Amino acid sequence: MTSYGMVFDVKRCIGCNACTVACKQENSLPDGVFFTRTLSAEVGEFPNVSRTYLPTICNHCEDAPCEKVCPSGATYSRDDGIVMVDGALCIGCGSCAVACPYDMRTKIEETQLTNGLFGEGNLTPFEEQGYTRFECGTFTKCDFCSERVDAGKDPACVATCPTDARVFGDLDNPDSKVSRLIRDRVGRQPLPEKNTRPKVFYID
Amino acid sequence: MTDQTPVQNSMKSGTWKKSSCKMCIHSCNTVVHVTDDGVINKIEGDPDSPANMGRLCPKGNAAIMRHYDPTRFKTPLKRTNPEKGPGIDPMWEPISWEEAMETTIRELKTSIDEDPRKLLPSIADFQKLYLWAWPLVVGNSNYFSTAGSFCGGGYHPMNGFIHSTFAAANDVNYCNYWINNGSGDGFSSHLHTAAQAFHVANARVERNMRVVCVEPRLSIGGAKAEEWVPIKPASDRHFALGLCHVLIEEGLCDYETLKHDTNAPYLVGEDGYFIRDSDGKAYVWDGKDNKAKTYDDKSIGEFAIEGTYEVEGKACKPSFQRFKDILAECTPEQMSEITTVPAETIRRIAREFSTAAEIGNNITIDGRDLPLRPAGYNYYRGAHAHKYSSQSNHAFKLVNMLVGSIDVPGGHVGATLDDQKVDNGHVAEGDSGQLLGTPHQLGPHPGFSYPPDNMDLMSYFPLGVHPGHLNVEVWNNPEKFSLDFKPDVMLICHSNPIWSLPGKREDWFKIMREMRFIVAIDIVPNDTNAFADIILPGHDSLESWNMTMIEPPHTEGMCLRQPMTDPLYDTRSEEDIFNDISEGLGLLEVWNTILNIVNGFEESPNLKLELDQKHSDKEMARRKGLNWNGKDLDWYIEHGHAVTPRRTDKWYKPWQGLRLNFYIEDIVRERDGLRKAMDTAEVPIRDEWHWDDYQPLPTPVLEPVLRDNDEYDLYAITFKDIQLNFGESxxxxxxxxxxxxDPVHTALQLNTKTAAAKGLEHGDLVLVESKYGKIYGRLGLTEGIHPETIGVSNSLSRMMSQNAGVPYGGGHFNDMLPADLENTDACSAQCESVCRVKLTKLDHIPDELKGEGSLYSYSDGRAAQ
Structure with a gap:
């Protein structure tokens, strides 16, 4: 059985947000919509201070709260563990956004699709070919670039990461790079106390 | 999903083509996806490139939004509003190419016929460097941009002296101890960032390479480093000299290398020149025979590098001893007072650096036995862009040279800009067995002239890079500088000097307004082309051809750019435009002759451009590719690039058998040559010239900005990160x-305790004033900045301009910088990049920042709220 997951190597991450922009490129995301982003926080006091960069993404939880609360069946898990959203079925109730402890659900507003990235309704050809995937008023999120994954490619954010801070692979395969990193460098899941069984792991 | 049609852009039906990025000056290799409907919908790094290996930085990932930017210039334009200034609508009127070119050629010709020096060119496409040479067509050597002042006035000439290269980088292949001083290399900026960040991350994680970042602000590199060493701005040279002091005092140097691979033993007389025999050969002192011998005497038993001697009746010392004498005043304690870095930290880092260098260790690579020195001191603009830039650059190089880590595995290695042919070497033998210093990496110096032929006074900087910032001082004081011409026409090509030059914006606006005619070749509106009379719209990087190699660290080879679609608009290539202008001036043959020289086609008769023909961007790309490796364009279209790792014979010790310039006698020689020329010509300002800036070895002289008065109690620095670079970003x-x-890019960065001492709080609106200019901003308090520093992100230096998509901030950092001779390195032409400032808290937003396009008007949770 395949169970896809991701490892974020915090030691490697330089907070450049190439992942964020690659995701916007791949998924035609409107202004202000993110499927992934990298946060930063200062740690310590001058002069013993550093800044940590923390990539975030949908954790594709095994016990996904968003899936449990979805009343329409729009949110579902594939056999390989990728948590999907079918925009055609989403009724825009927002339960998923409330349930997700990681704030990874985003509503697609009509104005975002009509204003366009440059504003004033000036949609570029890029947006015109891309926004057709979205249903106004529905809630969306990262799907690990499932179409790329099905074609044997890494998700866009992983492929572009300049420092290899994002690694994608099969958690069920003990020899996969993600499994080895989690094992060798003690991968930690975000908010484990929520018992969502995230498939995203952080290593330092 | 109910619909099986792919929704992810890279998975849609279409074609992938190879190309190269142009979202910064470098050229990461890309693959570009075009849908069956002809829409460019995904750009990725080329996984087959040994440089970036499939990676791209955020800017590269954002290139599609430049391509489809609705504000792009779509046709040639003519200005109809005679009033010019920031935020003033030029009221463009579309015109035909015929009219645009006719007007352009006529207006250029009017001025050039009168005096070719009346043209002020600002040509700055770094991926088409041959365009920079166009003004030579009319015998013009003016320069109205910032290559010297904001890139590497001191950096490039010093790389030329030390490595005979344009740039330099620490060797990611073997380095284990990486000092980054005022540089984003490997983390956030400079030299193919995405590529270098990949290799540096691997070295850190897989090899446990230690990174020490020395800088006033905790940059990305500082955040990832094992150690951040906060330093007072503009005191980096003193930190380096402190390291040198410890390395020598504690005997931690690579003495074998210093004696045999550098000119450290060469005897220097009191006049600063080597002592030579009648054949001109430099003397050294043989410590074994206790007598002077020429450097190449086979009987030398021991190269003395210390002591005082008398040779040919002249008192002299080995150049190493001269440096040691200078360093007597550079103890860690003395340097600590200037840098604020604790003396013990300076000592410890010097010891760690020497230990990490594994002095005496060797490695065999490709059959060559080479020194292995896995420690490198890398630096860039933050560290060197000061008044005494040449000395600063030299000091950083000497930290490396003392432990033998110049151009060896693991050390600090020179990176060429563009080798043109795969087998071209870049080193030559100079005088007395030394590596020939090549300070003019961007082309030959225009030569001394009086009255000066260049409004930026380049003729007085025989070792410098064009000091574009001086245009304003000379423009304002033509009599003082004996200027016997007044420029009145400007040619701009992919350049935004009004955004990037230091000094008061208003002074630069004045020059622009006084131009009789300005033509700009560009893609999107910016601060500078807002002053143009004619816009000639160019193809963007997804519509054009190019072939380039641009100072890659650790790889080499030509990178292809090819059109992904037909041009979206009625645009042209730069080649077509310059060919037509040249032809219109009756100078096409001259232009082709120049192109043959600067592209290295002269040596390849089959590639020489036909002088009477116009060569397209595609043809130029084809010939440059052929010149590199004999492969025609179809090969490049398939492969995208000819990038390989730097071949070890060119990367490591390409100068084997020659000696490195520990002591740079050429600096003394050029100083005296200039002085003689100025005396002969009776140049009135010769007595004001800063002759002491010419030093063959670095000294601890204090930067003027460190000597300024205390009314301005903070140092202001500016910075950028990997997300942004140009005004248009x-x-x-x-x-x-x-x-x-990103909080780093939305507020002025001030140390928490400094703010507390001043009664200032996070989010306070402040006026920042230097004695030259001012900006406004909101304070963002941080622990990650030196307490005497205020950090101003590049993102905040945005002015009101015709590009409504760029929110304007609270003024421009560069307004606070001096653009004058007083703060210019007379040796390298570098200007100061740091200023002293004072803060005043304001209780309301100034009216000028209340407009709709202001950064302060954002209301969606972003920016400086």
């Missing part, structure tokens, strides 16, 4: 969407 919606959510 922030017209890109994807770049905006990440930059304006």
């Amino acid at each position: 922030l017209s890109n919606p994807w770049i905006k969407d990440i930059v304006y959510r």
